[in-house]
Amino acid sequence: MDETEKSSRLYYLDWLRVILIFGVFLYHVVRPFDPLIEWHINNTEQSETVMAILLLVNPWGIPLFFLVAGAGSKFALRRRSNRQYISERVNRLLIPFIVGSILLTPFQKYLEALHKGTFRGSFPSFIPEILVESISGNLFSPLLFGDWGLHLWFLGFLFAFSLLSLPVFNWFKRDAGGSFISWLSRLVEVRGGILLFILPLALARVLVQPFFPVAERGWLDFVYFLLFFIIGYIIYSDDRFQGAVCRDRWLIFASGVLGLVTFFALFAVYGDVALEWSLTYVVPWSIILIFAFTLMSWGWALTVLYLAMKHLNFSNKWLEYGNETIMPFYLLHQPVIIVIAFFVVQLETGVPVKLLVILIGSFLITLGLVELLIRPFKPIRRLFGMKSRGRKEGETKTASA
Numbered sequence: 001m002d003e004t005e006k007s008s009r010l011y012y013l014d015w016l017r018v019i020l021i022f023g024v025f026l027y028h029v030v031r032p033f034d035p036l037i038e039w040h041i042n043n044t045e046q047s048e049t050v051m052a053i054l055l056l057v058n059p060w061g062i063p064l065f066f067l068v069a070g071a072g073s074k075f076a077l078r079r080r081s082n083r084q085y086i087s088e089r090v091n092r093l094l095i096p097f098i099v100g101s102i103l104l105t106p107f108q109k110y111l112e113a114l115h116k117g118t119f120r121g122s123f124p125s126f127i128p129e130i131l132v133e134s135i136s137g138n139l140f141s142p143l144l145f146g147d148w149g150l151h152l153w154f155l156g157f158l159f160a161f162s163l164l165s166l167p168v169f170n171w172f173k174r175d176a177g178g179s180f181i182s183w184l185s186r187l188v189e190v191r192g193g194i195l196l197f198i199l200p201l202a203l204a205r206v207l208v209q210p211f212f213p214v215a216e217r218g219w220l221d222f223v224y225f226l227l228f229f230i231i232g233y234i235i236y237s238d239d240r241f242q243g244a245v246c247r248d249r250w251l252i253f254a255s256g257v258l259g260l261v262t263f264f265a266l267f268a269v270y271g272d273v274a275l276e277w278s279l280t281y282v283v284p285w286s287i288i289l290i291f292a293f294t295l296m297s298w299g300w301a302l303t304v305l306y307l308a309m310k311h312l313n314f315s316n317k318w319l320e321y322g323n324e325t326i327m328p329f330y331l332l333h334q335p336v337i338i339v340i341a342f343f344v345v346q347l348e349t350g351v352p353v354k355l356l357v358i359l360i361g362s363f364l365i366t367l368g369l370v371e372l373l374i375r376p377f378k379p380i381r382r383l384f385g386m387k388s389r390g391r392k393e394g395e396t397k398t399a400s401a
Contacts, residue, residue: 011319013068015312016305018322020065025333025366027057028151029359032341033351040112040150041341047351056260059293060300062154063228067301069158070165070232077169086163093159096331096385101149104335106130108150111342142222143215151334153217155385160222161229169233181237188244192251194302201227202294209290210281228301242309249306256299263292327385328374329366336369337362 031039034054035046077085110126113119119126138144145156171177187193204223212219235241245252266289267274277285340361344354374380378388 009315010313011315012308012312013071014315014319014323016064016068016308017072018319018326020061020068021322021326021330023057023061024151024330025337025363026359027054027061028334028337029362030054030355032345032358033355040108040338041115041345043341043345043351043354045351055264059259059263059296060256060298060304063225063297064301064304065154066158066161066225066228067232067235067305069161070229070234071236072232073162073165073169073229074233074236082166082170085166089159089162091382092327092385092387093155093162095383096327097145097149097152097155097159099383100152100155100331104331105148105150105152108335108338111338115342115345141218143218146217152331154330157217157222157225158229161226164226165230165233168230172233172237181234184234185238185240188241192248194241194244194248194252195255195298197231198255198291198294198298201231201298202291205290205294206287209286213281214279228297245302245306246309249303252299252302252306254299255295256303259292259295259297259299263289263296266292324386325367325370325375328370328381331384332369333362333366336366340365 030047030050030053032041032043033045033047033050035048036051036054073085076088080088106127107123109130110119110123113126113129119129134148138147142153142157142160145153145160149156168177172181187196201224204227205220208220208223214220235245266277266285270277274285274289276282278289280286337358340358344357344361347354374384374386381388
């Protein structure tokens with residue numbers, strides 16, 4: 001019997017989901033102090049340290065999230081029909097996205113407009129502007145998910161990926177698809193073979209970027225993250241992929257370091273010219289940057305996956321609590337951060353103090369809202385993507401993402 005058919009749960013995938021959500025929380029906590037990219041709320045004094053940390057995390061954090069989600073789909077489809085799978089995705093992803101877009105997005109945009117001085121007036125008078133923007137924006141682009149849901153774009157992407165990938169996943173279950181996965185698994189049995197996944201990831205960026213230059217959460221990100229989602233499914237279709245991650249861990253780590261050094265060395269040497277290469281399409285420099293970026297994404301994502309495999313394959317009460325509450329915590333955390341940051345950035349104090357106030361205040365308030373307003377009430381739990389109380393999931397290897 002294949003290892004993936006055994007009944008032991010892969011707790012490290014659960015831990016990764018919880019840790020990555022907390023990482024997203026920390027990412028948004030520090031965004032007001034990032035000098036590189038303007039956010040909803042921005043502090044006058046910025047931090048080069050914050051910028052450096054975000055630059056190191058950006059290439060692999062979200063790709064790893066989608067890879068873990070793809071693994072979750074592998075296990076979900078093992079015990080669900082297509083209809084059940086889609087129904088679960090609607091309840092766990094689409095409904096929270098819609099609820100969050102309606103209840104949480106308008107006030108975040110209102111505070112941003114007040115902060116940046118683009119609007120003066122009451123919140124009710126701001127609603128017509130939101131409605132006009134919603135129906136006249138990027139209706140036929142992945143940017144739509146960010147326009148409507150802001151930080152909830154991830155749920156929109158994940159729901160779309162679940163639908164778009166379903167025919168591919170069904171094909172993997174048939175003879176031809178099974179043969180394809182067996183062929184891939186034989187390739188990764190060769191030392192370093194796991195790095196071959198870099199090729200389709202880099203090729204996707206090479207093919208998409210000339211037509212859709214880099215726009216955060218646009219078509220380039222959409223295609224790139226979709227591939228990570230599908231690869232996550234593949235990795236947990238045969239034990240040889242996971243074995244290769246463990247066996248080649250140092251080679252994987254070295255590839256991530258090589259990508260990082262190459263990518264930032266080009267920026268250090270060429271400056272604004274390298275920025276142009278990353279935002280447009282200049283042969284061969286744009287292609288070199290793309291491969292360096294992909295090396296970072298794949299190398300660091302798999303390195304973190306290996307560390308989780310080695311150190312986090314256990315359960316305790318904190319994991320159980322995190323699994324239950326990560327979805328409403330994710331929905332609520334950014335609105336809370338924006339409200340607190342709106343006032344904190346106006347204080348006459350340094351970045352460390354402001355950062356600490358936003359960090360502690362937003363964490364405690366977000367968790368308090370989850371505990372007081374969402375977790376105790378079944379109808380609200382459903383609206384915010386939480387599972388019903390008492391639902392047993394331990395009989396399978398991992399819960400769906």
